[in-house]
Amino acid sequence: MLDSTVPQPGLLGPAPLAFEVITRFELSVAERSAFQGLLEVALERLGAEPGFLGGWLGQGIDDVRTVVLVTRWTHVGDWRRAMSRPDIKRDVVPLLYRCRDEPTAFEVVRECLVQSGEPAHRSGQSGLAADADSAAPGSAAGDRVESTWQA
Numbered sequence: 001m002l003d004s005t006v007p008q009p010g011l012l013g014p015a016p017l018a019f020e021v022i023t024r025f026e027l028s029v030a031e032r033s034a035f036q037g038l039l040e041v042a043l044e045r046l047g048a049e050p051g052f053l054g055g056w057l058g059q060g061i062d063d064v065r066t067v068v069l070v071t072r073w074t075h076v077g078d079w080r081r082a083m084s085r086p087d088i089k090r091d092v093v094p095l096l097y098r099c100r101d102e103p104t105a106f107e108v109v110r111e112c113l114v115q116s117g118e119p120a121h122r123s124g125q126s127g128l129a130a131d132a133d134s135a136a137p138g139s140a141a142g143d144r145v146e147s148t149w150q151a
Contacts, residue, residue: 016107017124018053019073023099026065035098039069042092046071049085051078076105076127 027035036057043055053072060066073079082088109124 016075016109016127017111017122018108019076019079020106020108021069021071021073021079021104022106023069023096023104024102025067025069025099027067028065032064032067035067038095039067042069042095043071045088045091046082049078049082049088051075052082072108076107079105 025035025039039057043057046052047055051074053074055069055071058068058070060068071079073082083093107124107127109126110121112119112121114120
């Protein structure tokens with residue numbers, strides 16, 4: 001079992017392993033097929049953006065109304081830049097307004113992948129500022145906090 005901290009040096013030091021966006025939608029059976037096509041276009045468009053690591057579409061097995069779009073990015077900046085591009089604003093962002101009102105963006109600070117038949121564990125560090133629970137967008141941030149998911 002491999003257990004290593006993956007340093008990703010940048011302007012602010014080590015970072016999370018990745019940034020993942022998990023967006024869930026509640027759809028009626030009638031609107032599902034049309035919406036599926038829009039989600040496929042969204043995934044295709046996002047997949048062409050710099051920093052995109054992968055993504056997938058899924059459907060709930062316990063509730064047929066639930067559909068999910070999951071994307072993984074190298075870091076939050078890549079996702080934010082993608083969301084600000086004119087074609088993404090036109091083709092993807094309006095779709096995202098239909099998602100559930102819940103947190104969707106997550107830092108990946110610990111993961112387990114199977115490599116050559118064996119589980120391999122990796123850890124990153126949190127990119128959250130010390131005042132992340134109280135600071136508003138655009139306000140000054142404090143020092144980074146240590147991840148609670150250390151190996």
